[in-house]
Amino acid sequence: MSILIIGGSGLLGHYLKRSVSSDYEAPTSTELDLLSYNSISSYLKRREYKVIYIAAALTNVDECERDPDKSFAINCKAVKYIRELAPKAKIIYYSTDYVFDGEPGKFSKIEMPNPINTYGRHKLCSESYLQTYSQDHIIIRTSWLFGLDEKQLNFPMQIINRLKNNINPVVNPTHFGTPTYAGDLAEKSVAIARNATNGLDRISNGFGSIYGIHNIVSSVKKIS
Numbered sequence: 001m002s003i004l005i006i007g008g009s010g011l012l013g014h015y016l017k018r019s020v021s022s023d024y025e026a027p028t029s030t031e032l033d034l035l036s037y038n039s040i041s042s043y044l045k046r047r048e049y050k051v052i053y054i055a056a057a058l059t060n061v062d063e064c065e066r067d068p069d070k071s072f073a074i075n076c077k078a079v080k081y082i083r084e085l086a087p088k089a090k091i092i093y094y095s096t097d098y099v100f101d102g103e104p105g106k107f108s109k110i111e112m113p114n115p116i117n118t119y120g121r122h123k124l125c126s127e128s129y130l131q132t133y134s135q136d137h138i139i140i141r142t143s144w145l146f147g148l149d150e151k152q153l154n155f156p157m158q159i160i161n162r163l164k165n166n167i168n169p170v171v172n173p174t175h176f177g178t179p180t181y182a183g184d185l186a187e188k189s190v191a192i193a194r195n196a197t198n199g200l201d202r203i204s205n206g207f208g209s210i211y212g213i214h215n216i217v218s219s220v221k222k223i224s
């Protein structure tokens with residue numbers, strides 16, 4: 001029995017690989033392609049997994065709008081296939097504050113979801129599937145991930161890259177949210193996977209604004 005990290009090349013996946021024990025697999029999206037039932041099936045049939053972290057997703061919200069079929073396949077249908085093909089595994093699934101409509105203060109797990117975009121609808125679709133048909137899973141809602149990833153696409157890295165290129169970022173001072181350090185999320189996820197059974201949790205590091213983060217990043221990072 002082992003641990004499988006799907007999405008190991010992503011921001012969260014990078015930290016999950018550090019946080020889990022050494023006995024894990026983290027296939028690339030070529031080795032396990034969530035767009036293909038055959039790919040998911042042939043990978044999962046190779047061995048039995050104790051825990052499967054689903055950190056893979058189509059996270060580009062605009063791409064989800066442009067290509068809703070792809071979003072549905074990766075962000076929803078693939079989760080159903082994984083559940084069916086690995087019935088004994090505990091699934092750790094990552095969801096998002098996009099299951100809500102964005103009204104301030106509405107991120108508590110007792111609030112009613114009300115997604116207003118394709119990404120949010122498809123992430124909620126996975127949540128609902130697991131809650132209805134799965135016995136052993138944890139859904140973790142999170143938001144505004146940041147950390148040091150290879151692609152450097154997360155928002156503090158974007159701020160740094162813009163400042164490095166002398167591009168003055170347009171920052172909305174009223175844009176508030178709940179930033180989450182991906183390293184903290186990974187460690188907490190591993191602890192939850194060891195101790196909890198079924199459930200829905202929410203993990204973030206606190207409350208802040210893009211404007212505040214921009215000010216912190218630009219003051220602590222020496223931009224060369």
Ligand SMILES: NC(=O)c1ccc[n+]([C@@H]2O[C@H](COP(=O)([O-])OP(=O)(O)OC[C@H]3O[C@@H](n4cnc5c(N)ncnc54)[C@H](OP(=O)(O)O)[C@@H]3O)[C@@H](O)[C@H]2O)c1
Pocket residue numbers: 006007008009010011012013028029030032033034035054055056057058059060074094095096097142143144145146149
């Ligand atoms: N980033 C945020 O601010 C945020 C906020 C809330 C929730 N979340 C959720 O947290 C989780 C992790 O997000 P993240 O920011 O770490 O994601 P990310 O950096 O965008 O990485 C996405 C991962 O998904 C993989 N992937 C994409 N298409 C795939 C496919 N067809 N088959 C297999 N793998 C595929 C990517 O592999 P390749 O590199 O090979 O494409 C990559 O490893 C996701 O479930 C996301 O919805 C993220």
